[in-house]
Amino acid sequence: MALVYLKEINQHTRFAIWKIEESADELLSKLQLSRSERAFLERLNKGKRTLNWLGTRVLLRSMLDTPGYIDCPSDENGKPYLVNFPHKISLSHSFDYAAVMLSTQHEVGIDMELVKPKIELIANKFMQEGELNQLSANQYIEQLYVCWCAKEAVYKLQGKKGVSFKDNIWVDPFSYQSEGGYITAHLNGPYQNVTYKVYYERFQEYMLGYVMG
Known part of the structure; x- marks a missing residue:
């Protein structure tokens, strides 16, 4: 496993990406x-899901830099948290990569x-018509991924079930920047009404979205 990217957002918050190259053992x-x-791992199908789960935990251990046990359960909404550390966390994974975001001050989402072009087939599942109409034809797929990652990051930050990407989170018009940038996302859900600045950037063939709140 190799650290391939580390970003210090501020003195309290950072995220990292690792490439998963090891076996599950x-x-x-x-x-x-x-x-x-261990019982949870036994219930997972052997393969990518197991490697992804293990990969995020190994990266978490590396970022916390501790020899002790890291108690990282999930609450009733599925949001992971740390019992014996003060950090707020968010976890993500995609194919051969794991990502972890940590903050001692903010709730976070990554x-x-x-x-992949196939996201266009499900765009109307997570985007309202008005949001789709505001996207430009140039780099359309990349813009869809910015919106998906932004909505997913906000969803993870707020941490409650029953929040719809399409109906409760929407994004303002933005101009896609290949070098990265940010968009404004509005959460208007059953629990809170908040506006977030969500950052995005490309990492190789991947899109990243991350937010602090």
């Missing part, structure tokens, strides 16, 4: 897991997706 050898965590 090799990743397991780097972790301390509870009985319930999403990482491999850019």
